[in-house]
Amino acid sequence: MGTLKVVVLYDRWEEPEDAAAASTDKAPLTRTLDKKEVEDEVAETLGKLGHDATLHVLDGSVKSLNAIAKTECDLFVNLVESFGGNDTADYCIAAYLELLNKRYTGSGSRGLLYCQDKAVAKKILEFHGIHTPVFASSYRGRLDFSHNLEFPVIVKPAREDGSIGIEFNAVVSSIRELMERIDWLHANFDSPVLIEEYVEGREMYVGVIGNENPEALPVIELDLSKLPEGTPRIAGAEVKWGKGTRAYRDTKSAVAEGLPDDVVATLQQTAVGVYQALELRDYGRIDMRLRPDGRVAVIEANPNPWLASKAEFAMAARKSGRNYTQLIEEIVDLALGRYA
Ligand SMILES: Nc1ncnc2c1ncn2[C@@H]1O[C@H](COP(=O)(O)OP(=O)(O)O)[C@@H](O)[C@H]1O
Ligand SMILES: [Mg+2]
Incomplete structure (x- = not known):
């Protein structure tokens, strides 16, 4: 070119x-x-x-x-x-x-x-038979939708990302904590609030690249096992932005090790299914949790994920044999192919 x-x-x-x-x-x-x-x-x-x-x-x-x-x-x-x-x-x-x-x-x-509105994305995924945690959504005190929920749940803004509005106390186990958290979110964000089943399990990210035949990249795991005692195992704002804190320092993403082939296949197939169901293009990253029983729960889909060379997407691309330059070139080619 x-x-x-x-x-x-x-x-x-x-x-x-x-x-x-x-x-x-x-x-x-x-x-x-x-x-x-x-x-x-x-x-x-x-x-x-x-x-x-x-x-x-x-x-x-x-x-x-x-x-x-x-x-x-x-x-x-x-x-x-x-x-x-x-x-x-x-x-x-x-x-x-x-x-x-x-x-x-x-x-x-x-x-x-x-993808912008996680409640909308979850409803679409459910239609496609893709497993995502059960949830309720509420906007300014009005219930919009609800499954049957049990504690613990995670409370998060439906329309933010980068873990904005998701701190460790987003995971709640009582009515009181739940109400307080909803109140705090309503005070700080003009966004519906998602109240979602808290899924215990390993945190897995699968990048997807392509359009006609989207390809799932190798699985990346964010290891949350070293988070301070007593804090929930979530990639909250502390983990993503709290430079200088233990939560930030002790959590690292890396190519997932030791996963059985069938689990890798399930994660990758799920990621491609999500990518297609939500009409992602060129490149995306699907965040999932691997339940202890081996079931995969989709947490969210990220169109246009952070493209830094040190970020998870480029890390996975590297593992698949694409260096950073090749990755950028491929994204350019995929985009141009659409307009050819
Ligand atoms: N239902 C859930 N069960 C367990 N952990 C969750 C759940 N939803 C979110 N989390 C944790 O919170 C993090 C951020 O949530 P996410 O919905 O991906 O928000 P963001 O769009 O801000 O990245 C996830 O990476 C995960 O660690
Ligand atoms: Mg996320």
């Missing part, structure tokens, strides 16, 4: 100072504070591939949106996860690119929308 003009699209948003000061909790309410510079890494790699790559930041301003409309390029690499601090806007950006007839990498607005 010849030289392409590629624009790497990413988002940055500084929380206004008064809002930051008003937040009393240590865990961030939006997750822009600590982002690694994945966009630089991707742009650099596109350069190595002989493309002409530039960066474009969406900073929450209309000006930054207008500039996209005026940009002529062969492809946007879409790394956008939010707009103006709004984590639910990812699908709007994709839809905007679609309206403008721009070519871009990753999932389309529909796939992003399905």
Whole structure:
């Protein structure tokens, strides 16, 4: 392929100072504070591939949106996860690119929308016979949907990611803790709340790449066994963002070891099934839990997962024999193939 003009699209948003000061909790309410510079890494790699790559930041301003409309390029690499601090806007950006007839990498607005709301995604998975923990969802005190639930449950915002709003006390075992947690979420997030069966088990991530014949990558495990005594084994905000804490330091992702072949096959088939059911494109990562009885429970699907070379997706790609440059090249080719 010849030289392409590629624009790497990413988002940055500084929380206004008064809002930051008003937040009393240590865990961030939006997750822009600590982002690694994945966009630089991707742009650099596109350069190595002989493309002409530039960066474009969406900073929450209309000006930054207008500039996209005026940009002529062969492809946007879409790394956008939010707009103006709004984590639910990812699908709007994709839809905007679609309206403008721009070519871009990753999932389309529909796939992003399905995964955006975990309750919606779980309902679709259930239709496809894919096992996901039973749940209830409630918005501002109104019950939207409910299975029969038993404690312990995990309480989380239905429309966030990066473990925003999921701290260790998200796992509750009593009515009182449950009510307190729902109250806290309603006070801090304008999002329905998901109350979900807490699934005991190993935490497994399976990357999927491709469109016609999506390929599941080797299984990655996040080892949560070394979390401090008394804390639930979850990849909460402390684990993902709590730099300097034990929870952060003692949890590491690595290629899963010692899994029987049939378990690997189940995890991989489940991941591909989820990827297709939720209309993911080009690349995605499915988060699952492996129950002690061997059953696989799907926790969530991540379209356009974090593409840093040190992140789980690239780690799995490497294990499958793709170095980082090859991975980026493949994603570009998959996207362009759609518009051929
Ligand atoms: N039903 C569940 N049972 C057990 N652990 C869960 C459950 N839901 C979430 N978790 C834990 O919380 C983490 C974050 O939840 P997830 O739904 O993936 O949110 P995010 O979109 O913020 O990553 C998961 O990686 C897992 O460790
Ligand atoms: Mg997750």
